[in-house]
Amino acid sequence: MIALIAEFLTSLLLIVALALRRWRKWTVGALLVLKVAVAVVMLTYGFEFALRPLRDLALLAVAFAFPQRQKLLVVAAAAAFVLDLLLPQAIPQWTAVALFAVVGLLTVLPVRRWIAPVALVVLAGLGVAVWIPASATPTTMNMGMPAMPGMAMRSVTQLTGSPTTGPVKKITITAVQNGDRYSFNPSEIHLRQGDVLDATLVNRTPSTPVTIHWHGLDVPNAYDGVAGITQDAVKPGGSFEYRFQVNQVGTYWYHSHEDTKDEVVRGMFGLLVVEPRTGPVADVDQALSIHTWGDKLSFGDNPGVQIRPVKAGSSVRVRVVNTDSEVDSVHVTGSPWQLAAVDGNDLHEPGELTDQTVPIGGGGRADIQLTMPNHPVRVSLVGEDSPAYVLSPDGRSTVDASAPGPEVDLMHYGRPAPVSLGTNYNRDYTVDLDQGIGASGFKWTMNGGVFPDAPMLMVSEGDTVRVTFRNLSLGEHPMHLHGHEVLVLSRDGVASAGSPVWLDTVSVQPGESVTVAFKADNPGIWMDHCHNLGHAKIGMVMHLAYTDVTTPFVVGDGNNPE
Numbered sequence: 277m278i279a280l281i282a283e284f285l286t287s288l289l290l291i292v293a294l295a296l297r298r299w300r301k302w303t304v305g306a307l308l309v310l311k312v313a314v315a316v317v318m319l320t321y322g323f324e325f326a327l328r329p330l331r332d333l334a335l336l337a338v339a340f341a342f343p344q345r346q347k348l349l350v351v352a353a354a355a356a357f358v359l360d361l362l363l364p365q366a367i368p369q370w371t372a373v374a375l376f377a378v379v380g381l382l383t384v385l386p387v388r389r390w391i392a393p394v395a396l397v398v399l400a401g402l403g404v405a406v407w408i409p410a411s412a413t414p415t416t417m418n419m420g421m422p423a424m425p426g427m428a429m430r431s432v433t434q435l436t437g438s439p440t441t442g443p444v445k446k447i448t449i450t451a452v453q454n455g456d457r458y459s460f461n462p463s464e465i466h467l468r469q470g471d472v473l474d475a476t477l478v479n480r481t482p483s484t485p486v487t488i489h490w491h492g493l494d495v496p497n498a499y500d501g502v503a504g505i506t507q508d509a510v511k512p513g514g515s516f517e518y519r520f521q522v523n524q525v526g527t528y529w530y531h532s533h534e535d536t537k538d539e540v541v542r543g544m545f546g547l548l549v550v551e552p553r554t555g556p557v558a559d560v561d562q563a564l565s566i567h568t569w570g571d572k573l574s575f576g577d578n579p580g581v582q583i584r585p586v587k588a589g590s591s592v593r594v595r596v597v598n599t600d601s602e603v604d605s606v607h608v609t610g611s612p613w614q615l616a617a618v619d620g621n622d623l624h625e626p627g628e629l630t631d632q633t634v635p636i637g638g639g640g641r642a643d644i645q646l647t648m649p650n651h652p653v654r655v656s657l658v659g660e661d662s663p664a665y666v667l668s669p670d671g672r673s674t675v676d677a678s679a680p681g682p683e684v685d686l687m688h689y690g691r692p693a694p695v696s697l698g699t700n701y702n703r704d705y706t707v708d709l710d711q712g713i714g715a716s717g718f719k720w721t722m723n724g725g726v727f728p729d730a731p732m733l734m735v736s737e738g739d740t741v742r743v744t745f746r747n748l749s750l751g752e753h754p755m756h757l758h759g760h761e762v763l764v765l766s767r768d769g770v771a772s773a774g775s776p777v778w779l780d781t782v783s784v785q786p787g788e789s790v791t792v793a794f795k796a797d798n799p800g801i802w803m804d805h806c807h808n809l810g811h812a813k814i815g816m817v818m819h820l821a822y823t824d825v826t827t828p829f830v831v832g833d834g835n836n837p838e
């Protein structure tokens with residue numbers, strides 16, 4: 277983050293320094309030192325990310341050598357800066373470098389004065405012309421693989437899972453609208469591990485197409501609920517049956533994956549808890565959503581303080597589900613506690629925590645476990661007037677929130693345990709998260725592309741896959757892969773040394789790079805997207821596709837997954 281900001285600031289300062297008539301030696305000296313530092317940090321991301329600072333250093337060098345071409349250099353620096361802001365890294369790295377190379381040449385060569393600015397404009401125009409069409413959204417698009425000669429292809433509709441044997445839980449989930457607000461009825465589902473969920477979605481809204489995506493559950497692809505990829509959106513009056521065995525335990529949620537940005541924000545979601553076959557994990561087990569209704573941040577549907585009577589000595593599990601787009605942090609006052617699970621996955625030998633906070637990215641979950649003392653305990657969201665859930669032995673008394681402490685460091689929390697994944701990676705991908713101005717305004721990009729044109733990650737069934745997310749943008753991105761759990765290997769080069777951390781939604785901070793790995797053991801076409809729903813809406817969506825899977829559905833034409 278700091279390197280990114282330093283990079284923009286020093287580029288800006290460079291323009292100012294060049295523009296000043298008699299630029300002082302110390303300004304240039306300071307800039308030089310800063311730029312070198314930025315270049316070194318950027319080199320740790322990879323050579324291509326150091327191109328911008330290196331380009332600026334070259335610009336400084338030429339400015340020294342040819343002071344008489346100062347005006348031209350100011351224009352070049354400004355043009356490069358504007359391009360950096362407009363285009364995702366993948367493109368300006370090269371356009372801006374090429375642009376500067378030409379400017380350098382023109383500076384040295386005795387050409388006519390007007391040629392240089394004209395060359396600049398043409399080059400900058402070319403860079404924009406390459407990127408803008410790439411960021412335009414086609415009206416319809418099929419996300420399946422073209423059939424390869426001699427290869428047996430499977431359709432997502434055939435990927436319904438292996439025959440199921442567990443007890444069947446048959447339910448109907450009705451989608452309804454109440455004024456501005458949507459909801460699924462029921463809005464909370466409790467299952468036991470091994471249950472077969474047979475859920476029929478019935479759309480009773482007057483005019484809103486919906487689907488159900490089971491966030492975090494590794495369901496067979498046919499039941500993943502993504503409009504235009506695994507099914508058509510269910511029209512008002514229509515229905516769709518989801519049927520799969522639930523093999524995971526933990527805290528999950530379900531939400532519409534049609535026009536997600538609008539529908540989830542307005543309430544088209546529910547919470548889903550899977551208990552072990554052997555029964556509840558605590559005497560008191562409570563799932564709470566974090567959701568902003570209108571402009572009110574609510575915790576468990578309540579913008580204020582809720583009190584729940586809990587007997588001293590009871591074991592308590594509070595399952596926090598962030599259904600919002602931005603990161604929210606929870607903390608506990610009044611009792612030591614453990615972070616028992618993240619994204620539904622138990623942590624191994626989680627240590628005792630006191631004043632620490634747990635940040636939960638959009639779509640993520642955190643399970644808090646504690647033993648009830650004989651005085652109140654407050655689970656609250658960090659921030660002013662933040663809503664809270666108070667556990668109270670007498671059902672009345674509360675406790676004020678203490679000052680939130682440092683964030684729990686998941687790379688060093690709990691104890692290591694063996695994982696079955698192995699370290700032999702058949703595929704190794706890097707996904708750059710970035711930003712730029714596209715055909716229809718501002719875009720969040722993945723590897724220089726926007727949905728549905730962002731390049732796919734291709735895998736074959738059985739592959740072990742490693743993915744590194746590099747966040748080169750100025751926003752936080754909770755990256756959610758459907759149908760799989762990913763193991764966090766490292767964050768910013770720091771290897772995971774505590775409990776294995778398996779996630780379905782990985783929060784990547786600005787300037788951070790996070791490496792994860794997973795087993796490609798669930799064939800299909802799976803969304804891999806930012807769960808900041810506003811970001812997904814304007815481009816930050818790609819797919820993980822198994823090489824032999826096709827889909828009869830198309831994005832567009834009534835199916836708008838984001």
Ligand code: C2O
Pocket residue numbers: 489491531533639756758803805807
């Ligand atoms: Cu929680 Cu693609 O979604």
Ligand code: CU
Pocket residue numbers: 720751752753754806807808811812816
């Ligand atoms: Cu994002």
